[in-house]
Amino acid sequence: MAAVILNDGYVDRFRQGTLSVLEHEKRRLYRWLPLAILATTGTVLAAVVGGLLVDWRDIPASVQAALWKLTVAGGLILVLLFAVVLLVLGRSRTGPSWSEPETPPARARLDLEADEAELQERTKALHALVEAVRELTAESQLEQLLKSMVETARRLTGASYTAIGVFDETGQYLTQFITSGMEGAPRQAAGFLPVGTGVLGQVVNKEGVLRSKDAAPAPPAPSFPTPPQPMRSILNMSIRAHGRLFGELYLMDKQGPGEEITEFTKTDEETVAALALQAGTAIENVTLVKELRSAESQYRLLLESTDQGIYGLDLEDRCTFINKAGALMLGYQPVDVIGKKMHELVHHSFRDGSPYPIAECPINCAFWTGLGCRVDDEVLWKQDGTALPAEYSSYPIMEGGVITGAVVTFTDITERKRAEEVVRSDEERLSAIIATQYDIATADLDQNRLMNLIAERTQALTRASGAAIELVEGEELVLRAASGAATSPLGLRLKAAGGLSGQCVRTGEVLRCDDTGTDTRADLSASRQAGNRSLVVAPVHHARQVIGVLKVFSSKPYAFGDRDVRTVQLMAGLIGAAMRHASEFEEKQALLAERTAALAALQESEERFKGAFHCSGVGMALVAPDGKFLQVNQALCQMLGYSESEFLGMGLQDIGSRNGLESGMALVRKMLEGEIRACETEKQYVRKDDQVVWVKLNASPVHDIHGQPIRFVFLFQDMTTRKRAEENLHRGEDKSRQSS
Numbered sequence: 001m002a003a004v005i006l007n008d009g010y011v012d013r014f015r016q017g018t019l020s021v022l023e024h025e026k027r028r029l030y031r032w033l034p035l036a037i038l039a040t041t042g043t044v045l046a047a048v049v050g051g052l053l054v055d056w057r058d059i060p061a062s063v064q065a066a067l068w069k070l071t072v073a074g075g076l077i078l079v080l081l082f083a084v085v086l087l088v089l090g091r092s093r094t095g096p097s098w099s100e101p102e103t104p105p106a107r108a109r110l111d112l113e114a115d116e117a118e119l120q121e122r123t124k125a126l127h128a129l130v131e132a133v134r135e136l137t138a139e140s141q142l143e144q145l146l147k148s149m150v151e152t153a154r155r156l157t158g159a160s161y162t163a164i165g166v167f168d169e170t171g172q173y174l175t176q177f178i179t180s181g182m183e184g185a186p187r188q189a190a191g192f193l194p195v196g197t198g199v200l201g202q203v204v205n206k207e208g209v210l211r212s213k214d215a216a217p218a219p220p221a222p223s224f225p226t227p228p229q230p231m232r233s234i235l236n237m238s239i240r241a242h243g244r245l246f247g248e249l250y251l252m253d254k255q256g257p258g259e260e261i262t263e264f265t266k267t268d269e270e271t272v273a274a275l276a277l278q279a280g281t282a283i284e285n286v287t288l289v290k291e292l293r294s295a296e297s298q299y300r301l302l303l304e305s306t307d308q309g310i311y312g313l314d315l316e317d318r319c320t321f322i323n324k325a326g327a328l329m330l331g332y333q334p335v336d337v338i339g340k341k342m343h344e345l346v347h348h349s350f351r352d353g354s355p356y357p358i359a360e361c362p363i364n365c366a367f368w369t370g371l372g373c374r375v376d377d378e379v380l381w382k383q384d385g386t387a388l389p390a391e392y393s394s395y396p397i398m399e400g401g402v403i404t405g406a407v408v409t410f411t412d413i414t415e416r417k418r419a420e421e422v423v424r425s426d427e428e429r430l431s432a433i434i435a436t437q438y439d440i441a442t443a444d445l446d447q448n449r450l451m452n453l454i455a456e457r458t459q460a461l462t463r464a465s466g467a468a469i470e471l472v473e474g475e476e477l478v479l480r481a482a483s484g485a486a487t488s489p490l491g492l493r494l495k496a497a498g499g500l501s502g503q504c505v506r507t508g509e510v511l512r513c514d515d516t517g518t519d520t521r522a523d524l525s526a527s528r529q530a531g532n533r534s535l536v537v538a539p540v541h542h543a544r545q546v547i548g549v550l551k552v553f554s555s556k557p558y559a560f561g562d563r564d565v566r567t568v569q570l571m572a573g574l575i576g577a578a579m580r581h582a583s584e585f586e587e588k589q590a591l592l593a594e595r596t597a598a599l600a601a602l603q604e605s606e607e608r609f610k611g612a613f614h615c616s617g618v619g620m621a622l623v624a625p626d627g628k629f630l631q632v633n634q635a636l637c638q639m640l641g642y643s644e645s646e647f648l649g650m651g652l653q654d655i656g657s658r659n660g661l662e663s664g665m666a667l668v669r670k671m672l673e674g675e676i677r678a679c680e681t682e683k684q685y686v687r688k689d690d691q692v693v694w695v696k697l698n699a700s701p702v703h704d705i706h707g708q709p710i711r712f713v714f715l716f717q718d719m720t721t722r723k724r725a726e727e728n729l730h731r732g733e734d735k736s737r738q739s740s
Contacts, residue, residue: 143176145286149249149279150180156275157235157268159251160261164239166247176247209273210236210250211264235264235272241280249276309410312397315367317341317358320405329412331383342408346380351387366394366406380410389413426563429461433570440578450578451481454550458571459483462536462564464552469540469575470494470501471548477501480548485531485555499523501549504537508546510569511537515557533557536565538572542579550575619695619716622702625672627651627665630711639695639718641688652714655685664697668712671701682719694719 146164154162159181166176212234236250251272256262303310309326311319319337327334330346337345343358350356358364362373372395379387392410396403436457440450451469459467466484470477479492496502500511500521513519513535516527522535532553540548550572554560613620619636621629632647640655652664670676678700684692696717701709 146178154180158255160253162251164249171245232261233263239276239280241284246283312407314405351379363394367396367403389417455481455483461567462552465554467552500537504539504549505546508539531555534559536560536568538568540572541576621714623712694723
């Protein structure tokens with residue numbers, strides 16, 4: 001049975017009402033107490049006076065002892081009586097004086113009977129209240145608790161109607177409205193969640209009690225139920241717990257004898273007050289239990305909604321909880337793990353099987369040291385004895401600043417370890433391929449040696465039984481390199497039309513055969529003869545053509561996976577790159593030889609040009625596109641009377657001509673613009689010493705590799721002697737004509 005707790009204030013009020021029954025006995029005490037005091041005082045005085053007047057030597061010792069004891073006892077009784085008087089006077093606020101007239105015995109009996117009736121009524125109400133509180137505290141559902149409360153309040157007080165309105169957390173709006181005695185039309189009149197006006201609203205947000213016999217209309221009050229009909233007597237009070245308003249309880253129209261409406265009594269008020277107090281506590285407890293269950297449900301939902309394992313430990317390493325995912329990862333059901341020592345159960349050994357001391361366990365160190373930890377590569381042991389690669393973390397649980405245990409989360413990292421192994425293997429393969437590429441780049445360009453190197457590396461990377469490289473020659477495939485179990489002699493020729501190798505050459509695609517015994521593409525007889533059960537064949541490309549194949553084979557079926565296919569494809573690409581590199585090297589070597597021969601011829605031509613330039617009897621000059629002299633020979637210097645250094649500081653425009661023909665600079669511009677390709681003309685030039693010389697001028701451009709003129713060659717041939725002879729001849733002919 002749940003414990004029943006009553007309000008102290010109610011008990012005090014009940015006690016005060018009950019003590020009024022003893023008022024009559026107190027008055028009787030006032031009558032005989034003075035007589036007892038006088039009698040005791042006389043006895044003590046008589047003993048004292050007798051002791052003074054009588055000679056004590058004449059009295060026996062026993063009598064002396066008796067008188068002495070009597071005197072002391074009388075004194076103590078006298079002191080006690082005075083103390084009782086003072087106590088009675090102190091506890092009585094309006095007690096009667098000693099001269100107050102005596103109450104008649106008949107009236108005293110009537111008062112006593114009335115007090116006894118009231119006491120019986122209070123006792124009966126108390127028993128009913130205790131039983132009601134017991135019933136309320138036994139309820140675990142809020143809805144049923146509220147219904148029991150209104151029924152109990154109606155039964156204890158005799159009210160015609162009772163109702164309770166439950167507020168939200170703000171204390172302003174109703175969330176529930178439960179009634180008793182309002183079924184049918186009165187309940188419909190109250191509404192589902194009525195807002196309410198009138199006198200009942202006056203106690204909203206107040207801790208007081210409203211009790212009235214004839215309730216008059218009152219100003220509107222929001223957020224409180226409207227009574228179903230005019231009220232004649234009401235009793236209303238709030239339901240609170242720890243200062244929070246949970247709701248309002250009100251009772252209407254107390255039924256007296258003969259079903260007449262009477263006023264709610266003080267006892268009703270105290271009963272309902274105690275009921276409301278206990279109901280507030282019960283409602284708070286039910287609400288807390290509901291919230292606790294909701295929080296526990298959310299907590300369980302969170303635990304069961306993750307794929308991580310989560311479990312808790314107490315300070316003795318015993319499991320306090322574990323989610324389903326964690327238990328299944330370890331091969332258990334949650335019930336099998338609760339209460340077990342987890343280190344002994346799942347963390348007792350290292351990966352290699354050696355014992356794992358609990359003192360070194362990072363999980364337990366969390367609640368020993370108060371420091372959390374995370375370990376990303378250990379094992380937990382499953383129920384079947386196998387190791388579970390796991391990543392886990394352990395952090396202490398703190399309650400009030402005290403460590404009470406630890407919470408552990410762990411994850412199965414089997415897939416992560418497998419992925420890491422794949423990545424590690426791929427990295428190793430990639431490193432081997434890069435090393436092979438480096439070896440190809442740094443080795444000599446002997447194709448046979450390079451193909452043997454690639455075949456050996458490919459076999460090792462794919463863990464194949466053997467590897468081979470075949471190149472296309474006409475309609476045949478010729479074995480050029482082999483490694484491992486490839487026992488066929490180099491130079492062996494096979495028809496390119498058959499088998500996987502021929503199909504690879506035709507399609508240019510990588511082909512994989514998992515079992516030559518069932519794959520119709522494979523040459524079954526050749527495969528059986530060579531002992532091959534699985535194959536991977538990749539094409540070798542060069543100059544956008546398939547020039548051969550690289551293949552690996554194994555004596556076991558299904559020996560190669562996708563990673564092996566990619567590896568063979570990459571290695572086949574290295575063969576093509578190596579052959580392309582060798583071809584390009586040969587082409588470059590031939591080009592270098594051609595360029596070397598051309599350079600030698602050019603150098604020889606330049607030497608010849610230099611010899612002819614400087615030793616020629618004809619004046620020669622190299623002229624820039626702007627007309628400046630770049631180089632002149634000695635014959636030109638003698639012809640025009642300038643030194644070589646003077647020429648190099650001059651241009652064609654600085655050499656004067658006298659016959660008005662086009663200057664040399666004009667000829668250069670025409671050749672630059674493409675009007676003429678070369679020119680030949682006769683001109684008169686003035687030497688440095690002002691002598692006139694006749695010159696036959698030839699000019700032609702020198703082009704770069706793009707066909708653009710970069711300089712011009714001018715030839716100056718001295719014709720002065722011939723011109724003078726022609727002039728003399730003409731003068732002689734003229735004289736002959738004149739004489740004839």
